[in-house]
Amino acid sequence: MSKTIDADLVRHIGKLSRIELGDAEVETLGRQIGAVLEYFDKLQQLDTEGVEPMAHAIELTNVLAEDVLKPSLTPDQALANAPARDENFFMVPKVLGESS
Amino acid sequence: MSNITEMSAASLACAIAGGEITSVQSTQAYLDAIEAREGDIQAYNEVLADHALQQAREIDAKIAAGQNPGPLAGVPIAIKDNLCTTYGHTTCASKYLTNFQAPYMSTAVAKLQAAGAVIIGKCNMDEFAMGSSTENSSVKITRNPWDISRVPGGSSGGSAAAVAGDMCAASLGSDTGGSIRQPAAFCGVVGFKPTYGRVSRYGLVAFGSSLDQIGPLTKTVTDAALITGVIAGHDDHDATSLPNPVPDYLADIDKPVENLRIGLPTEFFAGAAGALSPDVKAAIDQAIDTYKNLGAEIVEVSLPHSRIDIDEAGGLSSFAVACYYIVCTAECSSNLARFDGVHYGHRTNDELTDIIELYSRSRAESLGDEVKRRIMLGNYSLSSGYYDAYYNKALKVRRLIAQDFAKAFENCDVILCPTTPTPAFKIGEKTDNPLEMYAADIFTISVNLAGLPGISLPAGFSNDDPKLPIGVQLIGPVLSEENLLRTARMFEKNRIQDSVETKTEHEFHG
Secondary structure: OOOOOOHHHHHHHHHHOOOOOOHHHHHHHHHHHHHHHHHHHHHHHOOOOOOOOOOOOOOOOOOOOOOOOOOOOOHHHHHOOOOOEEOOEEOOOOOOOOOO | OOOHHHOOHHHHHHHHHOOOOOHHHHHHHHHHHHHHHHHHHOOEEEEOHHHHHHHHHHHHHHHHOOOOOOOOOOOEEEEEOOEOOOOOOOOOOOHHHOOOOOOOOOHHHHHHHHOOOEEEEEEOOOHHHOOOOOOOOOOOOOOEOOEOOEOOOOOOHHHHHHHHOOOOOEEEEEEOOOOOHHHHHHHOOEEEEOOOOOEOOOOEOOOOOOOOEEEEEEOOHHHHHHHHHHHEOOEOOEOOOOOOOOOOOOOOOOOOOOOOEEEEEHHHOHHHHHHOOHHHHHHHHHHHHHHHHOOOEEEEEOOHHHOEEEOOOOOEEEHHHHHHHHHHHHHHHHHHHHOOOOOOOOOOOOOOOOHHHHHHHHHHHHOOHHHHHHHHHHHHHHOOOOOHHHHHHHHHHHHHHHHHHHHHOOOOOEEEEEOOOOOOOEOOOOOOOHHHHHHHHOOOHHHHHOOOOEEEEEEEEOOOOOOOEEEEEEEOOOOOHHHHHHHHHHHHHHOOOOOOOOOOOOOOOO
16 A cells, blocks of 8 residues: 555645645545655665756756847737736736735 | 658658659648548647648749758648647647647747748647656547557657658657657657757747757658757757757768667666566567677666666566656646746636635646646655655756766667567556556656657567557767667668568658
């Protein structure tokens, strides 16, 4: 039997991930994520003392570009796929309170 | 003249540039083939018929005017649906992007067009390239042209099935852990993942940014060389694209590599004896014999951190797979944070007053199960308290894996191994068990972690009824594309094969 992570932890990760979860989903994900995490634990068998972490396989450093203006998207192009728009703004529910 | 849809991309381009066929004829032939077979195969999320015919007419006009139409003159090429195109849609097979129309062009597709290619459609895939069977698509299930009860592999399953089904001359896919090579093996075509950074990722919807690489799926090795030569190169829009000049991959493609040393990793052969289906094992042994006949020296090498373990139930696991899924889920959790229901894509219809709820519900409604799992796994292993145990540990193991390859390449030029442990599996066979699905990439995953070029080549067939293609994988050191492609071409030309094989024999006439 593989390990399961508890419902509170699943909900916490759901919140970090900005994904709303139903109760049935919490149960299934707890089981599935638990199984994968157990698989991840396999790496603990390896001694990595003193090994430098490798974030990129081809380690390019200091990639610089000239600081010049280049063509980019127009506001209309950038907003063309917006689900809700007001002139040149993306629309979202009110974030700040009444007293600003 | 052979049937247009059975020609290689290189020979088709020659025939079109030479005036034997028009680009419109070739495009129409492929549109007819799609019309005839798409019902069974379901490779395309969108067929760009009008747009393709318009491009074809422009190519024909160029040729009529005596202008150079480019090395891919009039060749119909299909594009994985995670590469942005300014026409049609770019959906990543996700409900989140169902109606998304990209405002800019991916560099790889722009380069294909500039070389005269006709973009014929957008191919199905696992949602956001997360999967190994294309069953994680929210659009539809793509079927393997060799046996429609089986998967085409994934995540570039539509791109592989379209080439195998003669529904395009070639296609582009993306490979994060095997997503070009594994479907190429399952569908009996050539699939090439170049060195990380060889092809610009600009306009490729990101999944695992340190692993993702664009590459071609083709009918021949020469086509893979031709297309890679077109799409490779530095791009100001992608700081990780490599500045090294792009060699002419076609110049010596037919010249055998001299003093070739082929490395066989112990861990993938003796060490994985129980992991391979007998048919795959036979095909790989035959591939080794092909190279022996060509005078190659066969040497034993070791990739200890890519070792394959088999549990009592026959399940496969490896350090590389564990390392990969930590790295790719971490990168995916960050990359997919951009899908917020605000800038583009799906937004919940519910009237919500809280923006966090808006993000969370829009994502919950539109992302598939595997995508949610991976985002959550990534956020877990990056979160405070777990970072060192998971993410940082994986990055250290990643270095060990890359060092194994560097050491192995001191004694050989190319590593040979299977692309997959088995031929294509049945639709639905592995959908309930993510870990079993992850094992489908057990031979391909280390290559991405180490940033190396890898190619899968058709290497024979299984004894199933109907027979299923088997792939052999060749892996080279960083930026060894030229040598790797030549080595692959040697195999394609001289492969020992059974007389029953006919379907994939596409002669190169160029």
